[in-house]
Amino acid sequence: xxxxxxxxxxxxxxxxxxxxxxxxxxxxxxxxxxxxxxxxxxxxxxxxxxxxxxxxxxxxxxxxxxxxxxxxxxxxxxxxxxxxxxxxxxxxxxxxxxxxxxxxxxxxxxxxxxxxxxxxxxxxxxxxxxxxxxxxxxxxxxxxxxxxxxxxxxxxxxxxxxxxxxxxxxxxxxxxxxxxxxxxxxxxxxxxxxxxxxxxxxxxxxxxxxxxxxxxxxxxxxxxxxxxxxxxxxxxxxxxxxxxxxxxxxxxxxxxxxxxxxxxxxxxxxxxxxxxxxxxxxxx
Amino acid sequence: xxxxxxxxxxxxxxxxxxxxxxxxxxxxxxxxxxxxxxxxxxxxxxxxxxxxxxxxxxxxxxxxxxxxxxxxxxxxxxxxxxxxxxxxxxxxxxxxxxxxxxxxxxxxxxxxxxxxxxxxxxxxxxxxxxxxxxxxxxxxxxxxxxxxxxxxxxxxxxxxxxxxxxxxxxxxxxxxxxxxxxxxxxxxxxxxxxxxxxxxxxxxxxxxxxxxxxxxxxxxxxxxxxxxxxxxxxx
Ligand SMILES: Nc1ncnc2c1ncn2[C@@H]1O[C@H](COP(=O)(O)OP(=O)(O)OP(=O)(O)O)[C@@H](O)[C@H]1O
Ligand SMILES: [Mg+2]
Numbered sequence: 001x002x003x004x005x006x007x008x009x010x011x012x013x014x015x016x017x018x019x020x021x022x023x024x025x026x027x028x029x030x031x032x033x034x035x036x037x038x039x040x041x042x043x044x045x046x047x048x049x050x051x052x053x054x055x056x057x058x059x060x061x062x063x064x065x066x067x068x069x070x071x072x073x074x075x076x077x078x079x080x081x082x083x084x085x086x087x088x089x090x091x092x093x094x095x096x097x098x099x100x101x102x103x104x105x106x107x108x109x110x111x112x113x114x115x116x117x118x119x120x121x122x123x124x125x126x127x128x129x130x131x132x133x134x135x136x137x138x139x140x141x142x143x144x145x146x147x148x149x150x151x152x153x154x155x156x157x158x159x160x161x162x163x164x165x166x167x168x169x170x171x172x173x174x175x176x177x178x179x180x181x182x183x184x185x186x187x188x189x190x191x192x193x194x195x196x197x198x199x200x201x202x203x204x205x206x207x208x209x210x211x212x213x214x215x216x217x218x219x220x221x222x223x224x225x226x227x228x229x230x231x232x233x234x235x236x237x238x239x240x241x242x243x244x245x246x247x248x249x250x251x252x253x254x255x256x257x258x259x260x261x262x263x264x265x266x267x268x269x270x271x272x273x274x275x276x277x278x279x280x281x282x283x284x
Numbered sequence: 285x286x287x288x289x290x291x292x293x294x295x296x297x298x299x300x301x302x303x304x305x306x307x308x309x310x311x312x313x314x315x316x317x318x319x320x321x322x323x324x325x326x327x328x329x330x331x332x333x334x335x336x337x338x339x340x341x342x343x344x345x346x347x348x349x350x351x352x353x354x355x356x357x358x359x360x361x362x363x364x365x366x367x368x369x370x371x372x373x374x375x376x377x378x379x380x381x382x383x384x385x386x387x388x389x390x391x392x393x394x395x396x397x398x399x400x401x402x403x404x405x406x407x408x409x410x411x412x413x414x415x416x417x418x419x420x421x422x423x424x425x426x427x428x429x430x431x432x433x434x435x436x437x438x439x440x441x442x443x444x445x446x447x448x449x450x451x452x453x454x455x456x457x458x459x460x461x462x463x464x465x466x467x468x469x470x471x472x473x474x475x476x477x478x479x480x481x482x483x484x485x486x487x488x489x490x491x492x493x494x495x496x497x498x499x500x501x502x503x504x505x506x507x508x509x510x511x512x513x514x515x516x517x518x519x
Contacts, residue, residue, distance in 0.1 A: 165388075171374075172378075178335075180352040227414065
């Protein structure tokens with residue numbers, strides 16, 4: 001145990017480890033906040049879809065030789081998120097199909113662009129890094145950390161400010177519209193915030209594993225809790241806990257960050273499922 | 285001055301007309317009942333009044349100070365998902381959202397309104413319970429309580445008693461009548477229960493092959509109600 005602590009304090013002396021922990025926790029918190037809404041709106045896969053869009057945008061940025069690809073990626077992702085979540089009652093292509101379309105399309109086009117135009121010899125390595133985010137969280141600089149903190153703070157404030165409206169629109173959009181709630185506006189806000197979180201989260205776990213961050217804490221919380229508020233609070237706490245312990249384990253054991261965090265999330269889901277089974281057993 | 289008026293309204297889906305050239309109006313404090321066979325467009329009309337679906341032509345106007353966010357709505361069918369984690373309290377309170385505007389949290393008065401409507405609809409016992417674990421009739425009452433929270437001037441009810449037992453049905457009619465008579469809220473209700481409609485409503489709109497709009501006495505005399513009333517006439 002003392003060995004563990006001394007090893008940990010040794011690692012914590014490195015600024016990049018501290019940065020990684022801060023950014024990881026913030027992203028886990030943000031993605032779990034919206035996770036509940038997204039899962040309930042049947043947009044579980046939006047994380048996956050949008051991250052592929054972001055990947056496509058990165059490919060374009062690479063082709064255009066942009067040094068700072070963040071603005072372009074963010075803009076493209078936000079536009080796609082708005083298009084996806086705008087749908088509502090009259091949509092001809094519903095949630096899952098629309099996401100699948102955009103996701104597969106963006107991935108294919110992104111890869112195609114990189115393949116045709118990229119000057120880098122290590123193409124598959126590049127693609128792998130964008131998709132799995134293998135090491136990027138450990139290479140964050142100070143500006144990126146500050147940017148991430150600011151955006152997360154913004155996301156959290158927006159979420160708290162619009163919490164009741166998000167509930168209203170998620171629970172029953174038709175009623176919300178009928179009773180004069182500006183459902184379109186709030187859907188737009190949800191879409192923009194979602195896009196921001198996903199672009200952020202790509203730094204932590206890479207595109208392929210973002211969905212896990214969005215889905216697992218929400219689903220785990222929904223196993224046990226029955227009201228929207230308790231589910232939201234529980235999934236936020238759970239997500240932060242899993243991210244923190246996952247990252248510590250990965251630093252100690254030298255495992256890949258993203259996959260370790262997700263593995264911890266899966267373990268938490270198993271535990272919560274067990275709790276709900278036991279609870280139901282007692283109720284009987 | 286009427287609170288709601290429909291002028292030459294045509295409605296339909298994907299170019300197919302369902303209601304054509306409909307005219308009617310309701311005054312503040314009216315109790316209007318909409319009747320008609322299945323598929324005659326009653327729910328469609330309600331949705332059009334709420335602005336949820338576009339009109340093919342014509343005009344629906346609300347007047348006399350009734351704003352869009354002062355209308356409560358009880359849908360016939362909801363798109364609410366089976367697995368949504370939400371407590372009864374959260375759902376009823378969300379009915380106040382339309383009146384809250386940009387304010388992020390609910391005011392004391394709004395919580396009070398929600399509390400009163402929970403009381404009125406007799407669901408106090410499961411205020412803390414999870415919505416998805418309630419029976420169909422209990423869920424119906426929760427949604428009614430939510431509609432009442434939004435209904436400061438007018439309420440649109442699409443078959444409010446379809447999932448209720450006889451006692452709850454009688455209670456529901458009593459509740460709606462009280463709302464109409466005491467709180468002076470305009471009630472527009474879709475119902476297949478013509479006997480109750482004739483008993484409680486002031487005006488009746490009958491959709492279908494023959495369209496009728498008028499007071500309930502005219503309705504009973506007109507014969508449009510034939511087949512909808514026991515023995516074709518009022519007892
Ligand atoms: N979303 C839709 N798209 C296309 N057609 C629709 C749609 N909803 C309803 N319709 C059609 O519009 C007509 C009127 O439907 P509506 O739901 O208004 O009937 P209703 O009078 O409420 O019937 P009920 O008594 O069964 O509730 C029906 O013929 C139906 O087939
Ligand atoms: Mg109907």
